[in-house]
Amino acid sequence: MSISTFYHKITYSLFFLGISYALSAQAVPTNPCKDVWxxxxxxxxxxxxxxxxxxxxxxxxxxxxxxxxxxxxxxxxxxxxxxxxxxxxxxxxxxxxxxxxxxxxxxxxxxxxxxxxxxxxxxxxxxxxxxxxxxARVKPYDAITPNGDDLNDYWAIDNISSYPEATITVIDRWGTPVFEGKGETYEERPFRGKLDSKLLPTGVYMYRIKPNADYPDVVGSLTIIR
Structure with a gap:
């Protein structure tokens, strides 16, 4: 094979390779929406x-x-x-x-x-x-006077009904739970300063309210006054 013939074959090969690449490039679909997000x-x-x-x-x-x-x-x-x-x-x-x-x-x-x-x-x-x-903000009152006069006889917690899955816990000074309730039933069965129907003594108690997963715990103190 002469050198001239060899170079002609290389030229033809490169020419057809270029056509093949161009056709394959045109065949690849483009997505005009890929940058719209x-x-x-x-x-x-x-x-x-x-x-x-x-x-x-x-x-x-x-x-x-x-x-x-x-x-x-x-x-x-x-x-x-x-x-x-x-x-x-x-x-x-x-x-x-x-x-x-x-x-x-x-x-x-x-x-x-x-x-x-x-x-x-x-x-x-x-x-x-x-x-x-x-x-809605959960707003517990800070004191109750459970003396039977229908004034502050139970612990009021504003907006607790907005959180039916809420858990409510009151503990005494020794860390013993004296009340446990739920948001969905609290208005019917609120904390009245009693444990097992027995009156709790005057004093300061601590509480923790967990409204739901989105709302951070509400903690504070509650005073029973008799």
């Missing part, structure tokens, strides 16, 4: 404001594509604001302003917000959701 944390957790209490808006924990081709919308839009308190329902990272929900009266509230992203020029759509959990 959005993701949120699982929830926003906060306490319900008491009447007259002001709570500052908090940044919604969400991330997503920064492409200007994407149009963002929040559903529902109520509560989503920008850093100046204006409508933020079309922002990727708005603030959540609980005051926009109106007067909750300190009550519990739970809902889900959905963020949708559309890129019409790419034909892409994405969405994610985030739960908003507003906790």
């Amino acid at each position: 959005v993701a949120t944390d699982s929830k926003i957790l906060m306490f319900s404001p008491e009447p007259g209490e002001i709570i500052k808006p908090i940044l919604v924990p969400v991330n997503g594509s920064l492409s200007p081709l994407i149009e963002w919308t929040w559903t529902p839009a109520l509560g989503m604001v920008d850093k100046n308190g204006n409508d933020g329902s079309r922002l990727l990272q708005p603030y959540f302003d609980i005051q926009k929900l109106g007067d909750l009266g300190g009550n519990a509230f739970k809902t889900s917000f959905i963020i949708k992203g559309k890129a019409p020029s790419l034909g892409c759509n994405v969405f994610a959701s985030i739960d908003v959990i507003i906790l």
Whole structure:
């Protein structure tokens, strides 16, 4: 084989290899939506404001594509604001302003917000959701006077009915439980300063309330006054 013929064969081989590579590259599908994405944390957790209490808006924990081709919308839009308190329902990272929900009266509230992203020029759509959990504050009273006059005869715990799975424990100074109850039944069977129908002595007792997995334990002291 002459040198000239050898080089011709190499040239033809490289030419056809180039065509083969080009065809295979064209055959690989491209995904124009791979960079269009959005993701949120699982929830926003906060306490319900008491009447007259002001709570500052908090940044919604969400991330997503920064492409200007994407149009963002929040559903529902109520509560989503920008850093100046204006409508933020079309922002990727708005603030959540609980005051926009109106007067909750300190009550519990739970809902889900959905963020949708559309890129019409790419034909892409994405969405994610985030739960908003507003906790009612558990507020135990600090004393009872169980003397039968129907005034402070039992231990009142505001909003305990909002947490039916709550566990309630009262112990004496030696660490012995003198009362154990549940949130779902507490209003019917509250602590009345008794243990097995016997009056407990005047003094200071400690309590621990576990409302639920989202709510930290509530601990403190309770005084029985006779």
